[in-house]
Structure formats: C-alpha cells, structure tokens
Amino acid sequence: MTDDELIWRIAGGSGDGIASTSQNFAKALMRSGLHVFTHRHYPSRIRGGHTYTEIRAREEPTKSRGDGYNFLLALGDSFARNPQDNAYYGKEEIKPLSENLDELREGGVIVYDSGLLDPSEIPNFDERVEENGWHVFDLDLRSLAREHGREVMRNTAGVGVTCAITGFDLEYVETLMRDAMKESILEPNLTVLEEAYEMVQEEYDVDAPDVSVPTGEHDEEQLLMSGSDAIAYGAIDEGCRFIAGYPMTPWTEVFTIMSQNLPELGGISEQVEDEIAAAALAIGASHAGVKAMSGSSGGGFALMSEPLGLAEMTETPVVLVEAMRAGPSTGMPTKPEQGDLEHVLYTSQGDSNRVVFAPGTVAEAYDASRKAFHFAYEYQIPSIVVYDQKLGGEMVNVPKSHFDRDPNPTLGSTLTEAELEDAPHSEDGKFSRFRHDTPEDNGVSPRSIPGQKGGRFLATGNEHMPQGHISEDPDNRVIQMDHRMQKLASIREELDSDPESSAQTYYGEDDATYGIMTFGSQQGTVEEAVSRLNDDGHSVKSIGVTDMMPYPEQEVTEFIESVDEVLVVEMNASAQFRGLTQKELGRFGDKLTSLLKYNGNPFEPAEVVDGFKENILGEEDLPQHQTTSVPAAGD
Amino acid sequence: MSAFNAIDDEREIDREEFTPALEPQPTWCPGCGDFGVLKALKQAMPEVGRTPEETLLVTGIGCSGKLNSYFESYGFHTIHGRSLPIARAAKLANPGLEVVAAGGDGDGYGIGGNHFMHTARENHDMTYIVFNNEIFGLTKGQTSPTSPMGHKSKTQPHGSAKQPLRPLSMALNSGASYIARTAAVNPNQAKQILQEAMEHDGFAHVDFLTQCPTWNKDAKQYVPYIDINESDDYDFDNTNREEAAEMMFETENKLHEGEVLTGRYYVDSDRPSYQQEKQNIGEMPDEPLAERYFDEDYEWERSYDMFLDKHA
Numbered sequence: 001m002t003d004d005e006l007i008w009r010i011a012g013g014s015g016d017g018i019a020s021t022s023q024n025f026a027k028a029l030m031r032s033g034l035h036v037f038t039h040r041h042y043p044s045r046i047r048g049g050h051t052y053t054e055i056r057a058r059e060e061p062t063k064s065r066g067d068g069y070n071f072l073l074a075l076g077d078s079f080a081r082n083p084q085d086n087a088y089y090g091k092e093e094i095k096p097l098s099e100n101l102d103e104l105r106e107g108g109v110i111v112y113d114s115g116l117l118d119p120s121e122i123p124n125f126d127e128r129v130e131e132n133g134w135h136v137f138d139l140d141l142r143s144l145a146r147e148h149g150r151e152v153m154r155n156t157a158g159v160g161v162t163c164a165i166t167g168f169d170l171e172y173v174e175t176l177m178r179d180a181m182k183e184s185i186l187e188p189n190l191t192v193l194e195e196a197y198e199m200v201q202e203e204y205d206v207d208a209p210d211v212s213v214p215t216g217e218h219d220e221e222q223l224l225m226s227g228s229d230a231i232a233y234g235a236i237d238e239g240c241r242f243i244a245g246y247p248m249t250p251w252t253e254v255f256t257i258m259s260q261n262l263p264e265l266g267g268i269s270e271q272v273e274d275e276i277a278a279a280a281l282a283i284g285a286s287h288a289g290v291k292a293m294s295g296s297s298g299g300g301f302a303l304m305s306e307p308l309g310l311a312e313m314t315e316t317p318v319v320l321v322e323a324m325r326a327g328p329s330t331g332m333p334t335k336p337e338q339g340d341l342e343h344v345l346y347t348s349q350g351d352s353n354r355v356v357f358a359p360g361t362v363a364e365a366y367d368a369s370r371k372a373f374h375f376a377y378e379y380q381i382p383s384i385v386v387y388d389q390k391l392g393g394e395m396v397n398v399p400k401s402h403f404d405r406d407p408n409p410t411l412g413s414t415l416t417e418a419e420l421e422d423a424p425h426s427e428d429g430k431f432s433r434f435r436h437d438t439p440e441d442n443g444v445s446p447r448s449i450p451g452q453k454g455g456r457f458l459a460t461g462n463e464h465m466p467q468g469h470i471s472e473d474p475d476n477r478v479i480q481m482d483h484r485m486q487k488l489a490s491i492r493e494e495l496d497s498d499p500e501s502s503a504q505t506y507y508g509e510d511d512a513t514y515g516i517m518t519f520g521s522q523q524g525t526v527e528e529a530v531s532r533l534n535d536d537g538h539s540v541k542s543i544g545v546t547d548m549m550p551y552p553e554q555e556v557t558e559f560i561e562s563v564d565e566v567l568v569v570e571m572n573a574s575a576q577f578r579g580l581t582q583k584e585l586g587r588f589g590d591k592l593t594s595l596l597k598y599n600g601n602p603f604e605p606a607e608v609v610d611g612f613k614e615n616i617l618g619e620e621d622l623p624q625h626q627t628t629s630v631p632a633a634g635d
Numbered sequence: 636m637s638a639f640n641a642i643d644d645e646r647e648i649d650r651e652e653f654t655p656a657l658e659p660q661p662t663w664c665p666g667c668g669d670f671g672v673l674k675a676l677k678q679a680m681p682e683v684g685r686t687p688e689e690t691l692l693v694t695g696i697g698c699s700g701k702l703n704s705y706f707e708s709y710g711f712h713t714i715h716g717r718s719l720p721i722a723r724a725a726k727l728a729n730p731g732l733e734v735v736a737a738g739g740d741g742d743g744y745g746i747g748g749n750h751f752m753h754t755a756r757e758n759h760d761m762t763y764i765v766f767n768n769e770i771f772g773l774t775k776g777q778t779s780p781t782s783p784m785g786h787k788s789k790t791q792p793h794g795s796a797k798q799p800l801r802p803l804s805m806a807l808n809s810g811a812s813y814i815a816r817t818a819a820v821n822p823n824q825a826k827q828i829l830q831e832a833m834e835h836d837g838f839a840h841v842d843f844l845t846q847c848p849t850w851n852k853d854a855k856q857y858v859p860y861i862d863i864n865e866s867d868d869y870d871f872d873n874t875n876r877e878e879a880a881e882m883m884f885e886t887e888n889k890l891h892e893g894e895v896l897t898g899r900y901y902v903d904s905d906r907p908s909y910q911q912e913k914q915n916i917g918e919m920p921d922e923p924l925a926e927r928y929f930d931e932d933y934e935w936e937r938s939y940d941m942f943l944d945k946h947a
C-alpha cells in the first residue's frame with residue numbers, strides 16, 4: 001500500500017455538484033505539479049442516488065485508478081428517497097458514507113457531513129473505524145456553509161477541510177475558484193473555503209492521519225482533459241465543421257462539446273429527430289463537401305446501421321463515434337462496458353468495410369479521432385471511434401504540447417473542377433466517380449462534389465457501374481466489391497508503413513515471459529497491473545490494441561508469439577476482443593485466456609493482477625472478484 | 636472565387652440535358668404515373684433556371700426512387716425512407732445547390748415519416764416530391780400508409796383496417812411552407828407546381844398522385860381531376876392556414892370518394908427558411924461551408940489556440 005499518493009473520493013447524491021467540485025480540485029492538484037486521474041461513478045438519475053468521483057494524485061504519471069482510496073469526503077445525498085419498508089433501495093441517504101467503505105485503506109481519512117449523515121445507521125461503524133485505524137472527522141459542513149454562504153457550498157467546505165488535513169496549499173484552490181466562478185458566488189465560496197480550513201486547523205488534530213498531498217513538478221504545461229474532450233478536439237483539428245446527433249449517454253458529451261464550439265468556428269451542429277437521421281445528415285453533408293461526423297451509444301448506433309452501410313456502398317467518407325455502455329438494450333446507461341465491439345465492427349448488411357479504432361487513453365483518443373478523419377476522407381470509407389463511459393468521462397492530465405499540431409482540413413481524395421477536366425467520364429460527360437482502374441488501385445477513386453462543373457454522377461446504395469448507374473452485371477459486381485474491399489488492405493499498409501506511429505501501446509520488457517492483451521479503455525489499468533506484477537518478481541508485458549479494423553495482424557502476432565501465454569482482458573461477457581483476435585489471426589486459440597468483467601464497473605488493477613495469478617500462474621486462494629475467466633482452448 | 640462554378644451558371648438550359656445518355660429509358664411499367672413526374676421535373680428545370688450540375692436529386696427506395704437513374708444531375712439514391720435527412724444536410728453544407736428529394740408514399744409517409752415531419756417542421760429550403768400511388772410498388776403491391784381503408788393486398792387479405800394517412804394535413808401541421816398536390820395525368824399543372832415548389836424559399840411538399848396500373852388496378856387513374864385554384868366550386872385563400880387546413884381535409888376525403896382535387900393548398904412566403912433562422916442565431920456561416928474546404932487562403936482554426944486554455 002503506497003501512501004505517497006492521494007486517492008480522494010468525494011461522495012454524495014446525484015445533483016449535488018460532485019462533478020464540478022471534483023473537476024476543480026483535480027485541476028488544482030494538477031496545477032500544483034501532480035499527475036491526476038479521475039474516475040466517475042454515477043447512477044442514471046438526475047437527482048439523488050449515490051455518486052462519487054475519485055481523484056488519484058501522484059508525483060509519477062498516473063494511468064489508472066489505484067486500489068481503494070485513502071480519503072473519503074462524504075457529503076450526504078440531498079435528493080435521497082425516503083426510506084420505506086420493502087423498497088429495494090434501502091436507505092439511500094447514508095450511502096455516500098456507507099457504500100464501498102471497505103475499500104478505504106487502513107489509516108485512511110473519513111470526513112463526513114454530520115449535518116446530513118448519521119453513522120450510527122451503519123452497522124459496526126465504530127468497530128470498523130478502530131480496526132482499520134481510520135481517522136474520522138465529523139463536521140457539520142452544512143451549517144458551516146449556511147452560515148457563511150449557502151447550503152450548496154458544503155462541497156466547497158469539504159474541499160477546505162481536505163486541504164487542511166492533507167496540507168494542500170489553499171492558494172491553488174482559490175485561484176481556480178477565481179477563474180471559474182461568477183462574482184456573485186465567488187466571495188461566499190471563498191469565505192466558506194477559508195472558514196472550513198481554519199476551523200479544522202484550529203479544532204482538530206490534522207497531523208494525526210498519515211495522508212497528505214504529495215508534491216511534484218511538471219516539466220511542461222499540462223491540461224486536464226477527458227476522452228470526450230480529446231475526441232472532439234481531434235475532430236475540430238481535422239477540419240470537422242458539421243455534426244448531427246441525438247442525445248444518448250455517454251456519447252452526449254462529445255456531441256455537447258462539438259455543439260458548443262462549432263458556432264465559433266463557423267460550423268454547423270444539428271440535433272435531429274433520431275439517430276438514423278443523424279447518421280444520414282452526416283453522410284449528406286460529407287457528400288456535399290464538408291467534413292462531418294455523428295455518433296451515439298449502443299442503442300442509437302444500432303439505428304445508424306443502415307446509413308453506415310450506405311456510406312460503405314457509396315464510398316462516402318464519414319466519422320462516427322460510439323460510446324459504449326452496458327447493454328443489452330437500455331442496459332445500464334451510465335455504466336461502462338466494452339460489449340459493442342462486434343456491433344460496431346459488423347453491423348449493417350453485407351461484408352463490413354470500415355475503419356474502427358478503440359483508443360486506450362485520453363491522448364490516444366485525440367490521435368484516434370484525427371486518424372479516423374484522415375482515413376475516412378483519404379479512403380472514402382466510414383471510420384468509427386469506439387470508446388466507453390470510462391474513457392469518455394475520466395479526466396487526466398495531458399501535456400499541452402500533445403495538441404500543438406497543424407490542422408488537417410483537407411477533404412482527402414477529392415477533385416477540383418480543374419482536375420475534373422482530365423478525369424475519366426462517360427461519353428456524354430458523366431463523371432466516372434466509381435472507376436476501379438485507378439493507376440495504383442488502392443481502393444480509392446477521387447470524388448467530385450455536387451455543384452462542381454464536370455463532376456455529375458449518381459451515388460447509390462445499389463451496386464453500380466463507374467458513373468453510379470445501377471448494375472447487376474456479375475463482372476462489374478466483383479470488380480466493384482474488390483475495389484471497395486481493397487481500402488482496408490491499403491489502410492493497413494499505410495498504418496504499418498510507419499511503425500513509429502503505431503497506435504498499439506506496449507508496456508513492460510520486450511523479453512517478458514507472459515503477456516496481457518487488452519483494447520480501449522482498460523489499457524491504463526492493465527499497465528498498472530503489469531507494473532505491480534513485475535514489482536512482485538513476475539515477468540509480464542502488455543499490449544493495448546487500438547486498431548480494431550483493419551486489425552494489426554503483424555504487431556499482435558509478434559506480441560503473442562514472443563510470450564508463453566496471454567491473458568486477454570476486456571469488459572464484456574463474451575470475449576469479443578479475443579474472438580476478433582483469433583478470427584483475424586486464424587490461430588492462437590490455445591494461447592489466449594480471457595479475463596472478463598461486466599458488472600458495470602471497469603477493472604481495477606488488483607483484479608487484473610489476481611486474474612493473471614490465478615489463470616496464468618495457477619495460484620490459488622486469491623482474493624475473489626466479480627470477474628470471469630474463460631480458459632484457452634485445450635486448457 | 637467559387638469552387639462550384641456550376642452554381643448560378645447563367646446559360647440557356649435545354650430540358651434534354653436532363654436525360655442521361657447512359658440510361659435514357661426508364662424501366663417503369665407502361666402507363667405508370669412515375670413517367671409523369673420525370674417529365675414534369677425535366678420541364679420545370681429550365682424554367683427554374685438550374686442546370687444538372689447545380690442540382691442534387693436525392694431519392695429513397697421504391698419504383699419512385701429510381702427517378703435519379705433517369706434524370707441527369709448530381710444524384711443520391713439513398714436507402715428506404717432516408718432521402719430527407721441526407722438532402723437537407725447537403726443543403727446546409729452548400730445552400731447554393733438546388734436540392735430536390737423524392738420518393739414513394741411508403742418511403743416518405745411510412746418508414747421515413749419521422750423525417751418528413753421534422754424536415755417540414757424545420758422548413759429546410761428544398762423541394763420534396765412524394766410519388767403517391769397509394770401502394771408499395773416495388774415490393775409488389777402491398778398496402779401502403781395512403782392505401783384506402785378496406786384496400787386488399789397480399790399482406791392485407793381482408794382489406795386494410797386502417798384509415799389512410801392525410802399527407803397534406805400532415806405537411807401543414809408539421810410546418811411545411813408550400814404544400815401542393817398534383818397528378819401525373821395533369822402535366823401542365825404538375826410542371827408549374829414543381830417549378831413553384833423549387834422557387835419557393837422553404838420546405839415545399841408536393842404530393843404527386845402517380846397511378847400504378849400494375850398493382851393498384853382498382854384505383855382510379857386520378858381522372859378527372861379538379862384544380863381547386865381554378866375551379867369556381869372552391870373558393871379559399873391558400874395563404875390562410877385555417878382555410879388551407881379545411882381544404883386539405885376535404886381533398887383527402889374526396890380522393891377516396893372518387894373525386895381528385897389538386898392544386899396549391901398552402902403557400903407561406905413570409906416564413907424564413909431554416910437556413911435563415913440558423914444564420915440569425917449565429918449557428919450557420921454566411922458563406923457556404925463546402926466552399927471553405929477549397930479555399931486555399933482560409934486560416935483553419937486549431938483547438939490548441941481556441942479551446943485549450945480552459946483545461947489548463
């Protein structure tokens with residue numbers, strides 16, 4: 001257990017302002033020179049229901065949650081339902097203090113708002129405090145907030161108390177509040193913050209707990225950013241100026257960020273009647289010469305299935321993002337899962353022909369978003385960025401320099417009117433937009449845009465001849481299919497041509513004995529697990545795969561071949577990523593063991609560590625977790 | 636300098652330009668009303684003054700959806716029911732285009748009904764032609780949303796138990812600013828109505844009665860028709876919403892009593908188009924967005940310069 005880190009959990013009710021308070025505090029910690037990583041847990045409710053945000057702050061780079069936490073700020077759920085006999089939800093009000101209390105580390109700190117919470121409702125509270133050596137601070141934050149400001153400011157009071165106990169310089173928090181708050185609420189908030197700070201300093205023994213904010217220093221400017229921010233900024237930097245969407249958690253975040261920023265960029269955002277329309281609008285805008293995107297989460301993405309196929313057939317560039325949440329159906333709207341991988345890879349009729357990226361970190365989300373546009377527009381193919389609520393919502397610090405890159409607004413493989421003059425046409429002047437005899441048939445024939453002179457053609461979801469007229473001629477059919485399917489091979493070739501810019505992320509020593517594979521948002525957690533296993537004397541490395549389609553055959557083959565056995569970690573119940581890997585590589589079924597989790601919460605490092613020990617090393621009597629293992633074939 | 640020089644190209648236009656050399660002859664059944672739409676559209680284009688290369692004809696799926704196979708222009712033959720969202724986005728991307736969407740009654744009032752409602756509501760500056768043959772033509776004659784009650788088909792062997800949908804009333808209630816009905820058997824009126832629809836600044840809906848002699852044998856050939864704007868029997872003001880609503884209601888009833896009423900039912904020339912509304916609130920650029928990608932002098936913004944400070 002390392003306590004050279006702060007893992008601060010602020011818990012309350014949905015609607016109590018936990019999110020903004022924690023975001024500000026995370027930023028204050030980042031500004032002080034620390035690496036931060038946040039984890040959000042919230043119910044699918046507007047008001048009430050236990051919600052918390054956890055901030056892990058360390059001197060070293062921080063890619064995942066830690067195990068448990070060492071500081072709990074329990075604020076009370078001001079929108080909790082009244083307890084009633086037989087109601088399944090029990091007593092909601094106390095949950096910010098009672099839920100997951102066992103995960104509080106030995107010697108940890110509990111600050112709770114005694115104005116709202118009564119620990120006598122928690123079984124054996126005092127004994128547990130004693131056993132674990134917890135330090136409890138019962139403070140009437142509500143009264144304090146009322147006295148110096150307003151009741152809602154008890155979050156601020158909680159932050160003041162936190163600073164006093166952990167020895168964190170109030171100045172960082174105050175500066176942030178000055179930047180972020182309106183004049184009218186700034187003064188009372190500052191007063192509440194300082195009063196709380198002083199009260200604790202004066203009346204309590206703040207030095208008793210061995211929990212403090214570490215110190216650190218960044219060697220370059222950092223930004224606090226979420227995966228959703230990064231995806232949106234990647235799109236903007238690729239010249240995307242059109243988005244159409246329909247709200248659905250958690251994709252709504254990307255949609256919102258784009259909608260707020262596009263007007264300033266002279267772009268267009270459209271909230272439309274449904275997701276079929278949303279995808280269709282993005283296709284229509286792209287067809288007419290604008291870089292466009294849409295997106296949704298599982299259910300909405302299902303509605304985009306047919307338009308997606310239309311983009312494939314008409315070779316229309318478009319970028320879609322899919323923010324996975326626990327399914328099937330409405331599932332658990334605010335819980336992350338990686339169960340839509342096969343959905344995004346294969347949905348829509350016919351052979352699927354699309355690019356799919358699953359970035360593993362916030363910085364990678366920016367890169368993946370940019371690459372998605374690049375490949376969509378250069379190769380005239382739909383690109384999908386698939387992520388989940390975990391990556392979308394977690395805030396981490398990323399060096400600002402990561403984003404200091406040139407914009408790339410090109411429409412890709414598109415002709416100008418001058419170029420159209422020399423392009424092939426039918427005898428009467430219809431542009432052969434779907435020609436398949438381009439010199440280096442890489443699957444791309446440059447397109448024209450409606451309104452251009454000399455560019456008229458027909459786009460159709462039916463099979464078609466070069467000018468777009470419908471044709472069921474078998475020879476033409478085979479040529480056109482091969483032409484379209486060639487795109488993925490060409491894209492793989494481009495991706496492989498520069499190993500330096502591989503999107504696969506490797507961690508650990510090259511010559512390690514064992515491997516762990518994962519995709520998307522679990523990458524950081526897996527890497528943390530690898531560190532711990534190696535610290536324990538094991539020999540393990542990992543690969544976080546981002547390219548789902550076209551699959552990085554060569555890289556993954558090399559990785560699997562270089563180790564004795566591989567544990568494949570993913571957040572779904574049917575081992576979709578392992579299935580994809582076996583399908584693409586055509587082998588290794590006897591070398592890949594799955595570790596799955598689908599209870600609505602992402603993996604924690606300890607779960608991966610124990611899953612590895614149990615499944616790969618055959619250790620017994622390990623702590624039990626809500627994970628499932630599927631042995632390799634033949635095991 | 637525009638990258639789209641077909642747009643606003645001032646030149647003589649011949650209606651024969653709209654016949655594709657690659658597929659000059661439609662495959663519709665002899666006597667099909669769809670021919671009437673094609674002919675009227677080809678005739679209207681030179682009157683509107685738009686050339687094939689500044690026109691984007693977006694269609695759905697059905698016999699009707701084949702329209703752009705037989706009409707020379709930029710075309711997008713989409714998927715069943717989805718012509719409108721694709722068409723309206725193209726118009727937002729490049730308002731200089733003449734955007735026309737077209738499809739069947741099943742396509743537009745059934746599977747795409749939600750898009751019809753919302754595109755009308757938003758009043759996009761475009762024209763929407765619905766080939767209303769009161770039947771699913773392409774899939775061999777099943778009952779459609781406009782089939783009359785009692786209409787028998789292979790999938791409704793005992794006759795439809797449903798009241799037909801009221802397309803004109805639906806357009807009005809949804810917010811369309813130009814609403815007309817015409818019929819394939821009435822070529823002059825059809826051409827004029829299509830011309831007016833394209834010239835109208837806003838969402839123009841044309842319910843185009845197209846007989847299907849193959850699957851809808853019982854149905855009248857939509858003759859004789861009455862032009863309500865010309866007939867002395869009907870006196871109403873088609874700029875008045877209440878009067879328009881009443882006239883539509885009567886027209887929709889009469890169709891099933893064997894009387895074919897056609898004409899312009901509602902014309903609202905004052906309502907700003909969606910494009911204008913969006914520009915008014917600062918959410919749509921004045922210059923067509925599509926031009927920007929061809930403008931070599933445009934200084935493309937970066938998130939780095941514009942949005943990242945708030946994350947520091």
Ligand SMILES: Cc1ncc(C[n+]2csc(CCOP(=O)(O)OP(=O)(O)O)c2C)c(N)n1
Pocket residue numbers: 696697698699700715738739740741742743766768770771772773774779
């Ligand atoms: C999603 C989907 N469902 C069903 C079909 C099959 N289908 C093609 S056209 C059509 C109905 C055509 O009727 P209508 O829209 O009235 O056009 P018409 O042929 O009468 O002109 C149907 C059901 C399809 N192509 N796509």
Ligand code: SF4
Pocket residue numbers: 662663664666667668669698699768772773846847848849850
């Ligand atoms: S089936 Fe009916 S609608 Fe289709 S082409 Fe034949 S007559 Fe026309």
Ligand SMILES: [Mg+2]
Pocket residue numbers: 697739740741766767768769770771772779
């Ligand atoms: Mg029909």
